[in-house]
Amino acid sequence: xxxxxxxxxxxxxxxxxxxxxxxxxxxxxxxxxxxxxxxxxxxxxxxxxxxxxxxxxxxxxxxxxxxxxxxxxxxxxxxxxxx
Numbered sequence: 001x002x003x004x005x006x007x008x009x010x011x012x013x014x015x016x017x018x019x020x021x022x023x024x025x026x027x028x029x030x031x032x033x034x035x036x037x038x039x040x041x042x043x044x045x046x047x048x049x050x051x052x053x054x055x056x057x058x059x060x061x062x063x064x065x066x067x068x069x070x071x072x073x074x075x076x077x078x079x080x081x082x083x
Contacts, residue, residue, distance in 0.1 A: 001044045001063070005054060006035035016071040017054035019044075019063065027067045 002022040007015040015038075020026055022041055050057050055071045062069035 001046065001060070002041050003044055003059075003063070003069075004037065005039040005042055007038040008035050016073075017051075017056060018071075019051070019054065019056060019059055019069040020067070021063060024067070030068060030070070 003019040004022055004024075006018040006020070006026065008018075010016050017038065018026065018030060018035055019042070026035060044051075044059060046060060048059060051059055051069075056062070056069050057072045059069040
């Protein structure tokens with residue numbers, strides 16, 4: 001699956017990330033925040049369990065259940081986040 005990645009600023013210079021299937025719009029429940037495009041056409045393996053560079057856990061499961069995957073607040077800042 002290919003996804004587009006969006007980001008929004010958080011505390012301490014960190015960012016939250018949102019992954020949506022490539023070409024899809026950000027779902028309504030997530031559009032109340034100012035997301036900016038971060039990366040386009042990112043390849044995701046069907047078996048990936050975590051995207052540490054975006055602090056996103058279970059991206060395929062999240063996308064399947066709600067149409068997008070979002071940064072886990074409990075792991076925000078784990079790994080190196082792209083700027």
